[in-house]
Amino acid sequence: MKLLGTVLTSSQTNKDESIAWISLNEDLLDKFKSEAEDTHGFINHLLILDNIKVACMFRQIGDKVKNLPFVAAKDDIDVGIMAQALGGGGHNHSAATIVDGKMDKIIPEVIEKLEAMLKYHE
Secondary structure, rough: OOOHHHHOOOOOOOOOOEEEEEEEEHHHHHHHHOOHHHOOOHHHHHOOOOOOOOOEEEEOOOOOEEEEEEEEEOOOOOHHHHHHHOOEEEEOOOEEEEEEEEEHHHHHHHHHHHHHHHHHOO
16 A cells, blocks of 8 residues: 555656556565555556546566556547557557666657657547
8 A cells, every 4th residue: 555655646647637657666666565466456546537548657677667558548549559559569448568778768758659649549
Protein backbone atom coordinates (compact mmCIF):
# COMPACT_ATOMS: atom_id res chain seq x y z
CA MET A 1 0.00 0.00 0.00
CA LYS A 2 2.85 2.39 0.79
CA LEU A 3 4.46 1.67 -2.58
CA LEU A 4 1.15 2.37 -4.33
CA GLY A 5 0.79 5.63 -2.43
CA THR A 6 4.31 6.71 -3.35
CA VAL A 7 3.83 5.84 -7.01
CA LEU A 8 0.45 7.58 -7.26
CA THR A 9 1.82 10.67 -5.54
CA SER A 10 4.32 11.04 -8.36
CA SER A 11 1.81 10.38 -11.17
CA GLN A 12 1.85 12.83 -14.05
CA THR A 13 -0.28 13.92 -16.99
CA ASN A 14 0.43 15.62 -20.25
CA LYS A 15 -0.77 19.18 -20.81
CA ASP A 16 -4.34 18.34 -21.87
CA GLU A 17 -4.56 15.45 -19.37
CA SER A 18 -5.35 12.92 -22.11
CA ILE A 19 -2.39 10.78 -21.05
CA ALA A 20 -1.51 9.90 -17.46
CA TRP A 21 1.46 7.88 -16.30
CA ILE A 22 3.22 6.48 -13.31
CA SER A 23 6.79 5.30 -13.05
CA LEU A 24 8.89 3.20 -10.73
CA ASN A 25 12.30 1.61 -10.65
CA GLU A 26 14.15 -1.22 -8.92
CA ASP A 27 15.25 1.05 -6.06
CA LEU A 28 11.64 1.86 -5.25
CA LEU A 29 10.69 -1.82 -5.35
CA ASP A 30 13.60 -2.62 -3.03
CA LYS A 31 12.72 0.21 -0.65
CA PHE A 32 9.23 -1.21 -0.16
CA LYS A 33 10.34 -4.85 -0.34
CA SER A 34 8.08 -5.45 -3.32
CA GLU A 35 8.24 -7.42 -6.55
CA ALA A 36 7.42 -6.06 -10.00
CA GLU A 37 4.39 -8.35 -10.08
CA ASP A 38 2.97 -6.46 -7.10
CA THR A 39 2.56 -3.38 -9.30
CA HIS A 40 0.46 -4.75 -12.17
CA GLY A 41 -2.80 -3.17 -11.01
CA PHE A 42 -1.32 0.24 -10.19
CA ILE A 43 -2.05 1.64 -13.65
CA ASN A 44 -5.80 1.14 -13.20
CA HIS A 45 -5.87 3.87 -10.54
CA LEU A 46 -5.18 6.44 -13.28
CA LEU A 47 -8.38 5.59 -15.12
CA ILE A 48 -10.49 7.65 -12.72
CA LEU A 49 -9.14 10.91 -14.15
CA ASP A 50 -11.82 12.78 -16.13
CA ASN A 51 -9.98 13.59 -19.39
CA ILE A 52 -7.75 10.52 -19.53
CA LYS A 53 -7.66 8.54 -22.78
CA VAL A 54 -4.53 6.45 -22.20
CA ALA A 55 -2.80 5.42 -18.98
CA CYS A 56 0.77 4.11 -18.91
CA MET A 57 3.24 2.74 -16.42
CA PHE A 58 6.99 3.02 -16.90
CA ARG A 59 9.08 0.53 -14.93
CA GLN A 60 12.87 0.73 -15.16
CA ILE A 61 14.51 -2.68 -14.77
CA GLY A 62 18.21 -2.63 -15.59
CA ASP A 63 18.81 -0.97 -18.95
CA LYS A 64 15.24 -1.42 -20.17
CA VAL A 65 11.89 0.12 -19.44
CA LYS A 66 9.95 -3.13 -19.16
CA ASN A 67 6.32 -4.08 -19.31
CA LEU A 68 5.40 -0.59 -20.34
CA PRO A 69 1.66 -1.19 -20.18
CA PHE A 70 -0.94 0.97 -21.82
CA VAL A 71 -4.57 0.90 -20.81
CA ALA A 72 -7.30 2.61 -22.80
CA ALA A 73 -9.66 4.69 -20.72
CA LYS A 74 -12.03 5.26 -23.64
CA ASP A 75 -13.62 2.52 -25.74
CA ASP A 76 -12.65 4.12 -29.03
CA ILE A 77 -8.89 4.14 -28.27
CA ASP A 78 -6.91 1.09 -29.44
CA VAL A 79 -3.75 0.89 -27.31
CA GLY A 80 -2.81 -2.37 -29.04
CA ILE A 81 -2.02 -0.41 -32.20
CA MET A 82 -0.15 2.19 -30.14
CA ALA A 83 1.97 -0.50 -28.49
CA GLN A 84 2.69 -2.08 -31.89
CA ALA A 85 3.96 1.28 -33.15
CA LEU A 86 6.41 1.25 -30.22
CA GLY A 87 7.54 -2.34 -30.84
CA GLY A 88 5.12 -4.16 -28.55
CA GLY A 89 1.65 -5.56 -28.83
CA GLY A 90 -1.50 -6.52 -27.06
CA HIS A 91 -5.21 -5.96 -27.22
CA ASN A 92 -7.25 -2.87 -27.98
CA HIS A 93 -7.80 -2.01 -24.28
CA SER A 94 -4.55 -3.34 -22.78
CA ALA A 95 -1.12 -3.62 -24.37
CA ALA A 96 2.57 -3.42 -23.50
CA THR A 97 6.06 -3.00 -24.88
CA ILE A 98 9.68 -3.07 -23.73
CA VAL A 99 11.97 -0.19 -24.64
CA ASP A 100 15.76 -0.02 -24.31
CA GLY A 101 17.00 2.98 -22.38
CA LYS A 102 16.47 4.96 -19.22
CA MET A 103 13.16 6.44 -18.11
CA ASP A 104 14.31 10.06 -18.16
CA LYS A 105 14.76 9.73 -21.93
CA ILE A 106 12.06 7.16 -22.69
CA ILE A 107 9.13 8.85 -20.93
CA PRO A 108 9.17 12.11 -22.95
CA GLU A 109 9.69 10.19 -26.21
CA VAL A 110 6.82 7.78 -25.55
CA ILE A 111 4.45 10.52 -24.37
CA GLU A 112 5.23 12.58 -27.48
CA LYS A 113 4.49 9.58 -29.72
CA LEU A 114 1.27 8.78 -27.86
CA GLU A 115 0.15 12.42 -28.18
CA ALA A 116 0.77 12.28 -31.93
CA MET A 117 -1.21 9.04 -32.21
CA LEU A 118 -4.09 10.48 -30.18
CA LYS A 119 -4.09 13.63 -32.31
CA TYR A 120 -4.31 11.48 -35.44
CA HIS A 121 -7.19 9.57 -33.82
CA GLU A 122 -9.26 12.74 -33.34
